[in-house]
Amino acid sequence: MGLFRFPFLKRNPPQQNNADDPSRVRGAGELTLRLFGISLRVASVAGRTHAGKIGLMMLMAWIFLGVPDIDLALMPILHHRSIITHSILPALVFLILGRSLGAAPIAGALIGISVHLACDMLSPMVGFAQIWLPQPFLIPLGPLSYLWLGANVLVGYVLALRLAMASLHPGIAVPFAVALSGVTGAAYGALNEQSAAAVMVSVLFPLMTAGWLFLRSRTKAA
Ligand SMILES: [Zn+2]
Structure with a gap:
């Protein structure tokens, strides 16, 4: 375990230029994510152990795996497989409200949602399997459901991997994120x-x- 030393725990002053360079972002102790033109700073929580980060990431992945299906509880307003909950929106809300919790739990939440949406792409897009607009429309997207799910899955994994790379040891971040997603x-x-x-x-x-x-x-x- 002595191998795992975290350069980003050192509180270096944030670098103004080259903010996108991952090594500099790690050095600054936090990650800036750009979402729809809004820059969000996700904190790296000082003092949290590597095991703690991994545990939180797994926990949030498993909690958020079930989150898209809360549409079942909101049936009068939303249809099942609602476009609102079957998107990365719930994870983005968590990202915006919980960014002081650190990058690892948010990466986990994004993985949980992305897994759910990727697996929902496996069912043929007919009837209840389609993505549905909420009231007052309550109409399905048809084959566009694949496009909606696929785009959300890819954006979800881009954000999750960037957060994992900023939070975990660089050597294990991607393999661990992929393994967690698979499990x-x-x-x-x-x-x-x-x-x-x-x-x-x-x-x-x-x-x-x-x-x-x-x-x-x-x-x-290059
Ligand atoms: Zn679902």
Whole structure:
């Protein structure tokens, strides 16, 4: 465990230019995420152990795995598979309200939601499986449901991986995030009798996202 030392726990002054360089962001002890033109600073909580961060990330992934289906409790206003809860919106609300909790729990929440949405893409988009607009429309998106879910899953994993990389040891951040996503997908799949496919999408989506982030950082550096 002596190998895990965190450069971002040192309180270096924030760097003004090059704010997107991940090593500098880690050095500054917090991460700036840009969302719809709004810059959000997510704190790195000083003093929290690596094990603590990993535990919180897992806990939030499993809590948020079930969050999209709270539409079932709001049935008179929302349809099941509502566009409102079957999106990364609940995780974004958590990101905005809970950003002082640190990057790891928010990364976990984003993974939980992304797994749920990725697994929901496995069912054919007919009837209740489609994404539905809320009242007063209450109409389904049809095949566009795939596009809605896929776009939310990809944005969810981009944010989750960036937060994980800012919070966990650089060597384990991506493998751990992908593994957590796969295990969470297995749990979701076990409940919905589609385990193998659920694990596959829950591993493939974050791997694709990690590959894209890696290529993007290389072209930036070149
Ligand atoms: Zn669902």
